[in-house]
Amino acid sequence: MNADRLGIAAAGNWVIDHVKVVDVYPQQDNLANILSVSHGNGGAPYNVLKDLARLGSGFPLEGIGLLGADPDGDSIIADCGRCAIGTAQLARTPDAPTSFTDVMTVRATGRRTFFHHRGANALFDLPQIDPERIRARIFHLGYLLLLDRLDLPSATHGTRAAELLATLSARGIKTSIDVVSEDSGRFATVVTPALRHTDFCILNELEAERTTGIPTRSEGRIDRAAVATAAARLLEHGVRAWVVVHFPEGGYALSADGTAHFQPSVNLPADQIDGTAGAGDAFCAGVLHGLHEGAAMSDALRLAVCTAAASLRDVTCSEGIGSIHDVLQLGETFGFQPGNP
Numbered sequence: 001m002n003a004d005r006l007g008i009a010a011a012g013n014w015v016i017d018h019v020k021v022v023d024v025y026p027q028q029d030n031l032a033n034i035l036s037v038s039h040g041n042g043g044a045p046y047n048v049l050k051d052l053a054r055l056g057s058g059f060p061l062e063g064i065g066l067l068g069a070d071p072d073g074d075s076i077i078a079d080c081g082r083c084a085i086g087t088a089q090l091a092r093t094p095d096a097p098t099s100f101t102d103v104m105t106v107r108a109t110g111r112r113t114f115f116h117h118r119g120a121n122a123l124f125d126l127p128q129i130d131p132e133r134i135r136a137r138i139f140h141l142g143y144l145l146l147l148d149r150l151d152l153p154s155a156t157h158g159t160r161a162a163e164l165l166a167t168l169s170a171r172g173i174k175t176s177i178d179v180v181s182e183d184s185g186r187f188a189t190v191v192t193p194a195l196r197h198t199d200f201c202i203l204n205e206l207e208a209e210r211t212t213g214i215p216t217r218s219e220g221r222i223d224r225a226a227v228a229t230a231a232a233r234l235l236e237h238g239v240r241a242w243v244v245v246h247f248p249e250g251g252y253a254l255s256a257d258g259t260a261h262f263q264p265s266v267n268l269p270a271d272q273i274d275g276t277a278g279a280g281d282a283f284c285a286g287v288l289h290g291l292h293e294g295a296a297m298s299d300a301l302r303l304a305v306c307t308a309a310a311s312l313r314d315v316t317c318s319e320g321i322g323s324i325h326d327v328l329q330l331g332e333t334f335g336f337q338p339g340n341p
Helices: 044-055 071-082 119-123 160-170 205-212 224-236 279-293 297-311 324-334
Strands: 008-012 015-022 034-042 061-068 085-093 100-106 112-117 138-144 174-179 200-204 242-247 250-255 260-264
Touching (some): 015 071, 044 138, 138 160, 138 279, 160 174, 174 279, 200 279, 224 242, 242 297
């Protein structure tokens, strides 16, 4: 990587999560009881950067995005200040509120349902990003399919997001992307153009399946052979260094030179799980930390699954995460799931 650069910049969806723990997820027209309410960070850049800060990564962190001129936006700026996340490229707009999500989490299962308002994120576009001011070694963009302006077509690169990634790559910045789990047919037109300008593609098994058309589960179980095939297909579409696919059972990484690693997830007891919101971004933060530090991918994946496990211990996306030592200790304490799910 470019030794003259340092740190991780993350751009895309900045969200305030309004997390409500409910006793049951109701059928339409029925009632559920809200047992608790909390507020926290949401969206790929906010989650990843805050997770890295909580891990104690020690390198510069930079936030890039668009917030509303409202209390939720003020809250994000203040939180970034507490976490030493740079906010010079977190712009504000009076034209839309800060994006928010109502996260309904079922107490007994930790399963969550999202009701999302795009808000200012729908206006986030290339003019809000100044590549010359980005000093980071790695630039992470998420979530594709949920960035209205950057998902639009580009005459030169397929999409405006792909155009952005190409510009940053030309400046010697390593690029990383994540995708939202959307049930649509837009993956080929929105995600695929970005892959040619991406060094690290980090996504879950359903997103890999919808991008490649290769089913990744069989009878409810992860199909590791299919995940490997989907990862190879993403590399064929242009990813330059690593494809990393995460799923509840663990994580799989495949490099452009054919090197592969599988890491089972932490065997975290059910009574330790309060919510699953943010687990994918926590996994991503672990991978990006390892990549930034030049760690072996096997070590990066172990940190990733341990960070994801830590995030499960709180209903918010990041409050369950401690230092690198603390999250790795979860693997030592509880062990890992069987290696061949």
